[in-house]
């Protein structure tokens with residue numbers, strides 16, 4: 386990210402010179418926020434064009450090392466397949482439609498479980514922060530339960546729910562629930578008392594307090610929680626599918642392993658990584674949007 | 682009291698409203714099972730349109746006092762009235778400028794000032810005009826769309842003053858409004874504040890650590906002492922506004938107040954009226 390001052394019109398670059406406001410109003414010719422676009426065209430130096438190369442550098446290096454290791458046959462090919470074999474397997478699972486089918490199964494599950502878990506987490510976190518009674522009743526249980534890794538619940542949940550769809554949805558919802566609940570709780574609790582005082586001083590109506598003060602004050606942190614919960618849910622989903630599932634990306638990998646098709650396992654690993662990365666970036670953009678005033 | 686009423690000060694818009702009366706204010710905090718007496722028998726009458734400066738050592742209860750008048754804290758003994766009406770809770774008639782500007786970082790300057798008007802039942806364009814007028818009043822024209830982090834400290838503080846003035850409160854309470862600013866910026870903002878006060882004619886009660894500032898702006902300077910917070914001196918500054926900073930009268934009064942502030946006061950003689958300076 387660029388430092389703020391690159392985007393600012395000169396008058397807005399801070400500093401405390403007294404001269405600037407000696408007159409009651411600014412001279413009409415003075416550049417101001419009103420008559421200048423806030424985002425001045427960025428000067429793109431040569432350095433910036435190197436950035437994409439830098440960020441693809443490490444995957445490229447990984448690929449080269451991988452290819453070299455397989456070319457020199459440091460491991461038997463059944464254990465470590467070559468990148469070219471993986472590319473071939475990619476073509477195979479795409480043409481048979483296998484990848485698309487498993488992936489859409491996984492993403493549907495993710496959407497269901499994540500939506501349920503994150504919404505419940507948001508509601509619970511808000512209730513916990515806003516009501517002393519709810520906090521007293523559920524606070525300690527919440528703090529204890531969130532310390533238990535999701536995967537530790539799998540055996541118990543299998544006994545209770547079987548290995549059907551409900552089980553997978555519940556496990557994803559559980560994974561999504563806690564980061565959002567915690568973020569909602571913390572960010573509401575963390576709203577400074579001074580915000581309420583200013584609101585009270587100007588007798589702002591409650592809907593103004595909520596929409597103009599509380600939501601902007603808490604949403605960026607809640608979004609960070611949602612982002613964490615989404616990537617967690619994805620990790621847990623793939624892991625759960627590896628253990629028990631009849632479809633989904635994890636199951637595709639598990640089948641590949643059982644049939645000694647490590648090239649297909651590698652396809653699964655790469656797709657899982659790319660999807661996780663994409664989901665994370667998506668939320669990062671949302672977060673940046675919520676905090677756009679910071680870089681304005 | 683031979684003190685010149687505001688109607689006689691040239692340029693001052695006279696007002697009939699904005700009389701603040703504090704009677705026997707007692708305030709204590711419970712701090713670690715201990716009762717901390719912050720204000721004790723604090724009484725003060727402020728005339729409509731008067732500018733009262735309050736100086737006193739750190740922790741003597743100045744901010745607490747302003748919070749009580751503003752209605753942010755209702756737990757105290759004694760009575761506070763504005764134009765004879767007991768104050769209860771916050772009101773748009775009583776404005777407060779905090780020591781830190783307290784602008785919301787995600788709102789532009791005009792939205793921050795507009796927030797003060799959300800409880801007013803007036804048309805949208807009238808609100809927009811009020812906001813624009815007050816931005817111009819504090820000399821921030823052109824920065825309507827700027828976020829607080831794009832303003833200097835002095836500009837942000839002026840924005841906070843504009844926000845507190847936009848409802849034209851009968852009384853404006855200022856808690857060390859220029860405390861965090863450099864000396865040069867302070868001098869400029871003091872002049873600005875005086876200009877605004879003369880134009881609007883509202884009552885002002887300002888807390889400051891700067892005795893010079895207190896004397897330059899105040900019709901009266903109230904000197905407080907701590908433990909418990911109480912008034913030990915009241916100094917009338919009988920000079921017309923706007924004042925000459927180099928006035929020998931101000932210098933003499935400054936020395937007296939500084940001597941008082943650096944001295945432990947005699948408890949047997951709590952209120953001593955210092956002599957008033959002759960006009961010119």
Ligand SMILES: Nc1ncnc2c1ncn2[C@@H]1O[C@H](COP(=O)(O)OP(=O)(O)OP(=O)(O)O)[C@@H](O)[C@H]1O
Pocket residue numbers: 710711712717719738739740741742743744745746
């Ligand atoms: N919420 C609170 N709970 C407990 N004690 C408090 C509280 N607010 C203030 N006090 C105490 O009241 C006393 C007066 O505080 P106050 O902020 O009014 O001082 P002040 O005169 O404004 O000081 P300064 O000039 O440093 O701003 C202090 O001793 C402070 O510790």
Ligand SMILES: [Mg+2]
Pocket residue numbers: 743744745856
């Ligand atoms: Mg204070």
